[in-house]
Each structure stands twice: as structure tokens, then as C-alpha cells.
Amino acid sequence: MVNVNVSSTIRLSQLALPHLEKTKGAIVNISSIAAHPVHTSQAYYGAAKACLDQMTVQMAGDLIKKGVRVNGVNPGPVETNFIVTAGLTKEAQDQMYGAMNSANSAVPLGRIARPEDIGKVIIFLADRSQSEVIIGQRIVADCGSLMKNTIVSAL
Numbered sequence: 001m002v003n004v005n006v007s008s009t010i011r012l013s014q015l016a017l018p019h020l021e022k023t024k025g026a027i028v029n030i031s032s033i034a035a036h037p038v039h040t041s042q043a044y045y046g047a048a049k050a051c052l053d054q055m056t057v058q059m060a061g062d063l064i065k066k067g068v069r070v071n072g073v074n075p076g077p078v079e080t081n082f083i084v085t086a087g088l089t090k091e092a093q094d095q096m097y098g099a100m101n102s103a104n105s106a107v108p109l110g111r112i113a114r115p116e117d118i119g120k121v122i123i124f125l126a127d128r129s130q131s132e133v134i135i136g137q138r139i140v141a142d143c144g145s146l147m148k149n150t151i152v153s154a155l
Contacts, residue, residue: 005048006055013059021069027063028044028125029072030118033142036074049074053138058152060136071125076142077112108144117141 013027034042035049053072054113060070077100088096104111121141125131140146 001044001048002051005045006051009052009055017063017066017068018065021066025069026126026128027059027070027133029070030123031056031072031074031138033074033076033140033146036140036146038146042150053142054137057063057136064135069132071123071131071134071136071137073075073118073121074138074140074142075113075118076107076140076145078118079112079114094138094144106145106148107142108148110116111143112145113141120154125126 008042009029016025019025029052031052032045032049034046035053053074056070056072063070079100084093100112118121118141121139126135
């Protein structure tokens with residue numbers, strides 16, 4: 001979990017840094033609402049994402065001195081084709097789809113996020129003209145599920 005969620009982010013950021021310094025670019029790390037202090041059955045995943053959130057804040061403090069802004073996005077459940085491509089059994093797929101249908105009615109927005117919803121947040125944070133004053137923040141994009149602690153507690 002840490003290699004995928006933290007170490008790879010550090011390495012990619014290091015590789016991109018020379019270009020980002022020249023262009024006054026931005027890093028937008030993708031974390032998860034699992035990083036927030038609520039009970040889930042995904043302790044290792046949540047801990048790795050919490051580490052990524054802390055790394056986002058620390059990198060932001062260091063890199064803003066070089067003109068590079070660092071922020072993060074903490075999505076909640078997102079409607080993707082992961083269930084199909086993950087190689088899950090039919091029974092596990094049905095269980096995941098059932099959880100998704102329950103999630104749609106459980107969140108305040110009445111649906112879970114779509115990839116384009118999260119993409120818009122990432123584009124906003126990456127665009128200096130729109131978000132220059134946002135530095136070291138983690139934007140929760142979960143359709144309100146964390147507010148009700150509905151989705152996260154079901155994970």
C-alpha cells in the first residue's frame with residue numbers, strides 16, 4: 001500500500017520537480033476519504049492515504065518557496081469500471097454493485113461521484129489562474145458522504 005500510494009508519488013514528484021519549478025506548476029495528489037479518521041475495514045489503505053495527505057501538506061510548505069503549489073483531492077466512492085476490471089468473482093461484483101446502489105441513496109447528493117466530477121476538481125487545483133491562493137489543502141469530493149459518515153463506515 002505504501003509503495004503504491006506514497007513512495008510512487010514521492011518519486012514522480014521528484015522527477016517532475018525541475019519542470020514544475022521552471023513553469024511554476026502544481027502537484028495534485030489523489031488521496032481518499034479513507035484517510036479521514038473514521039472506522040473502515042481498510043486500515044492499511046486508510047493509513048497509506050493519511051500518509052499521502054500529510055506528505056501533501058509538507059511538500060506544499062517546502063515547494064511553494066520554489067513557486068510550485070501542492071494540493072490534494074480526497075474522493076469518496078467514484079463510479080468507475082474498477083469492479084469489472086479488478087478480476088472479482090461474480091458474487092463479489094454483485095456485492096460491490098449492491099453497495100454502490102445503497103451508496104447512491106445514502107449520500108446527501110443522491111449519487112456517488114463520476115470520474116469527470118473528480119477531474120474537474122483536479123483541473124481547478126492545477127490551474128494557477130483559478131486556485132493560486134490554495135496551497136497545501138486536501139479537497140474532499142465525496143458527494144457529502146463523509147459528512148454523514150455513511151459510505152466510509154460501510155467500507
